[in-house]
Amino acid sequence: MKLVYFSWVRERIGKESEEVDLPPEVTTVAELLAWLKTRGDEYAAALEHQDVIRVALDMEHVHHSEKLGTPYEIALFPPMTGG
Amino acid sequence: MKLVYFSWVRERIGKESEEVDLPPEVTTVAELLAWLKTRGDEYAAALEHQDVIRVALDMEHVHHSEKLGTPYEIALFPPMTGG
Amino acid sequence: MSEHVTPTIRVQRADFDVAAEIARLTDGRGDIGAVVTFTGLCRDEQGTLNALEIEHYPGMAERQIASVVEQALERWPLTGITAVHRFGRIETGENIVLVVTASAHRQAAFDAAAFVMDFLKTKAPFWKKEHGRADVEGKWVAAARADEESSKKWT
């Protein structure tokens, strides 16, 4: 599974993207975030306030309760500040 | 007293402006319009629908009930269609 | 609400340059977050219209626009405002009127520009005469009740 990170999520995790193998029990967005936080201090720091993290599956915003399915790309980022 | 006319008021009366001597009993805008209508068919045609005629005293919009006072210039015109 | 703003008001026969008017409000400044422009153009009314002839009351036209602009400056925190209205013959597709507003915040810029346009329609002494495709005498545009209503929503 390809994960991509933006803004301070990217900075805190320390990489722009990575390939990960998800354990089979991780099936929702919320479960993905919880699992990522166990991967190291940098993940725990990036995802500390889990509720504010926005997630897009193949460039579509989803709620944290959403099933992951089999997307090509999962993006994690803070609230947007464009315009 | 200088009168100026615009748009179809100007066209119907047939002149852009004129100097008139107002009779002393003409003291309000409404009285001015009523008096002008007696000056000829072209005035009667221009001011037929007296309520829609807009009047400005020295470039300030006024209600028909307003006293004329002694303005330098009185303008008569239809509702505006700028913008 | 706006401080130290000198509005630009022009009533002119010539066309205007939107980019130049934006630059006049923004050049060399760092306090502007939003610029809104409104340009009104001459429609051809499904091919029935060839041109407009716009008559105005010189002096009063500038005064009325300035009065509307002053109200906008009191109501919203603007850093600059420009209003230009053309007169004379205007072909279809050509510009008629321009309002430019600049502010730190987008909502003020949007609202002030819409406000000025709504009031220009009903308060500024301009009159449009329509010239059709044929060589017949033009027809004066009637004032729209909708425009009167639009100007009332701001009170």
Next chain:
Amino acid sequence: MSEHVTPTIRVQRADFDVAAEIARLTDGRGDIGAVVTFTGLCRDEQGTLNALEIEHYPGMAERQIASVVEQALERWPLTGITAVHRFGRIETGENIVLVVTASAHRQAAFDAAAFVMDFLKTKAPFWKKEHGRADVEGKWVAAARADEESSKKWT
């Protein structure tokens, strides 16, 4: 509500040209009565800000802008719409974002432009980092609750 409109959506590092974008929507047409432009600029925040660095999610940024623009086209009778968002380093006073709307009627042009801006703020994947005057590490701009509220007023 809009018929046969192909929107222009661009996400780019380079600046944009407001006059050229207006011309792209209006040239050779007689059915446009109103053009509204919104330009968002980089403020200096009372001299504390030197520049913004704007990060974006390529692909999704264009998609989200296109989605907002499509909603505007369904909601208002527009004859054309353009949205351009810059990324990369943007100095104070420079342009960040442009929305241009064209319509037969002024209210549709105003409302559609304001709607697109309100939604771009909260739905398009861009993030601003502030670079101050000093040579210190920049700070990410926090999302404003006011922007979230502005996007809700259209529902």
